[in-house]
Amino acid sequence: MLEYIARASFRLKDRIINKGEALRLSASNAAQIFERGYLLEKSIIGLADVIAAYETRARVLVEKLQSTSDQASKKAMHYVGSLLIRYESMKGIGQPSSAFLQEVQEFNRTASGKNPVSKIISDTGAGEWAGYNCNIGEGCSHGCLYCYASEIAVTRFKRVASKEAWLDEMLIDAKTGKCKKYPVPIMFPTTHDITPVYLPAYRCHLFNILNAGNTVIIVSKPHRECIEAICAEFSSFRDSMIFRFSIGSLDNETLNLWEPGAPSVSERMWCLKHAFEQGYRTSISAEPMLTDRNGAERLYYAVEPFVTEDIWFGKMNNVGGFRKSENTDLARSATELVAAYQDAEIMALVEHMEALPKVSWKDSIKEVIKRSKGSQQ
Numbered sequence: 259m260l261e262y263i264a265r266a267s268f269r270l271k272d273r274i275i276n277k278g279e280a281l282r283l284s285a286s287n288a289a290q291i292f293e294r295g296y297l298l299e300k301s302i303i304g305l306a307d308v309i310a311a312y313e314t315r316a317r318v319l320v321e322k323l324q325s326t327s328d329q330a331s332k333k334a335m336h337y338v339g340s341l342l343i344r345y346e347s348m349k350g351i352g353q354p355s356s357a358f359l360q361e362v363q364e365f366n367r368t369a370s371g372k373n374p375v376s377k378i379i380s381d382t383g384a385g386e387w388a389g390y391n392c393n394i395g396e397g398c399s400h401g402c403l404y405c406y407a408s409e410i411a412v413t414r415f416k417r418v419a420s421k422e423a424w425l426d427e428m429l430i431d432a433k434t435g436k437c438k439k440y441p442v443p444i445m446f447p448t449t450h451d452i453t454p455v456y457l458p459a460y461r462c463h464l465f466n467i468l469n470a471g472n473t474v475i476i477v478s479k480p481h482r483e484c485i486e487a488i489c490a491e492f493s494s495f496r497d498s499m500i501f502r503f504s505i506g507s508l509d510n511e512t513l514n515l516w517e518p519g520a521p522s523v524s525e526r527m528w529c530l531k532h533a534f535e536q537g538y539r540t541s542i543s544a545e546p547m548l549t550d551r552n553g554a555e556r557l558y559y560a561v562e563p564f565v566t567e568d569i570w571f572g573k574m575n576n577v578g579g580f581r582k583s584e585n586t587d588l589a590r591s592a593t594e595l596v597a598a599y600q601d602a603e604i605m606a607l608v609e610h611m612e613a614l615p616k617v618s619w620k621d622s623i624k625e626v627i628k629r630s631k632g633s634q635q
């Protein structure tokens with residue numbers, strides 16, 4: 259008997275075989291179906307072991323995410339479907355469409371302003387991920403309550419009149435048509451997000467920067483419309499870009515509380531899966547973690563199969579100040595986060611998760627680890 263994966267749904271005798279389903283068939287039984295293009299022999303799929311991936315995913319869904327075995331087997335099958343789509347996507351490299359290249363050409367012809375790429379001075383925060391940043395806007399409709407960029411723009415430099423005015427997105431004139439190659443990755447953006455307002459200019463700048471040979475880390479609370487539009491035109495740059503999507507919790511109400519204008523958790527998960535299926539490199543930032551250590555573990559297992567790189571965890575700065583908010587839900591959530599961020603809780607999280615292959619700790623958690631190890635000596 260040989261093992262096969264169904265690459266599309268089909269009928270086999272009296273039952274429907276679903277796309278992604280694993281089958282054991284004799285070579286003679288498989289031959290006819292194989293010829294009709296419905297089967298992939300697992301040894302030729304180019305993935306380490308799709309059957310094992312199915313079984314592992316189904317087990318994790320039951321053990322870590324409390325799925326029933328029926329739910330787990332359906333979800334694991336969908337996951338195998340995603341692996342197959344990714345496998346097919348990676349066979350080819352699509353060049354940018356001529357319509358998009360013309361859009362970039364026209365954009366560059368009329369662009370004015372300065373080079374938006376600048377050096378990151380710190381080796382924490384964005385500096386842990388990249389050596390340069392790039393931003394093309396002031397303001398962000400996501401309106402995250404913990405937003406450092408709005409704090410700088412509104413409170414420190416008074417470039418923006420108020421936190422309400424920060425929600426209005428203003429594209430900044432910038433030129434990247436003659437972008438040079440930088441020695442280390444560029445994080446784009448760092449002080450706004452890739453929202454529908456910024457998307458047309460974002461794609462043109464991204465093209466210019468990647469076309470100059472740079473590596474770009476795309477950090478976003480992703481909108482479906484934006485990620486689809488980027489994935490559609492940039493597959494020839496897949497090796498030079500990483501999508502790093504921000505998901506601090508799987509709980510939508512909590513996201514809504516802290517990030518009121520940002521996409522829902524299901525939209526962000528959709529974007530992660532889509533980028534993965536389209537063959538891109540993917541990563542997650544759970545900074546800030548908007549959950550306790552149990553929620554962080556669930557988050558890891560929910561996103562992990564679709565992540566090719568790292569899953570980052572970090573704390574929110576100054577969360578304690580929100581405990582006195584007039585919004586009682588926010589005050590309660592802040593109180594819970596303060597408790598979850600206690601050193602003992604963070605160390606329990608670290609000890610529980612540090613052996614997991616895709617976990618990375620941001621500077622706020624590394625500090626706790628250092629402090630705890632120091633106090634044990």
Ligand code: SF4
Binds near residue numbers: 401402404405449
């Ligand atoms: S998405 Fe980023 S830039 Fe936009 S409000 Fe939230 S933290 Fe600020």
